[in-house]
Amino acid sequence: MRKWVLVYGALACGSVALLLLIIWAMGGLDQLTSLSHDGFVALLLAVGFTVFLAFFLMGLSFYSARRGYDDNVMDGRDLPQTDDVWARQRRRNSKDRKDQP
Numbered sequence: 001m002r003k004w005v006l007v008y009g010a011l012a013c014g015s016v017a018l019l020l021l022i023i024w025a026m027g028g029l030d031q032l033t034s035l036s037h038d039g040f041v042a043l044l045l046a047v048g049f050t051v052f053l054a055f056f057l058m059g060l061s062f063y064s065a066r067r068g069y070d071d072n073v074m075d076g077r078d079l080p081q082t083d084d085v086w087a088r089q090r091r092r093n094s095k096d097r098k099d100q101p
Helices: 003-025 030-034 037-067 082-099
Strands: none
Touching: none
C-alpha cells in the first residue's frame, strides 16, 4: 500500500478526533448522552457506513481515471448509435423466430 494513503488516513482520523475532543471540552456533546446505547450504536454504524461508502466510491473513480477507462467515453464516440442497436436486436429476434419449429 502506498505511504500517502496511510498518512492521509491517519491525518483524517486524527483531525476528526481532535475536532470531537474540542467539541467535547466545550460541552457540546451533551445531546449525545441522552441517546440510548442502541441509538448510539446505530448512529456510529450509520456514520461509519457513510464514510466507507464515500471512500469506496471515490476510490473507484480514481482507479477508473488512472487506468484510462474514462478516456474512451468522454465524448461518446465509442458508443453505438441507438438505431444500430435496435436494428441489430430486431434482426436477431427475427432470426430466432425463424429458427424455432
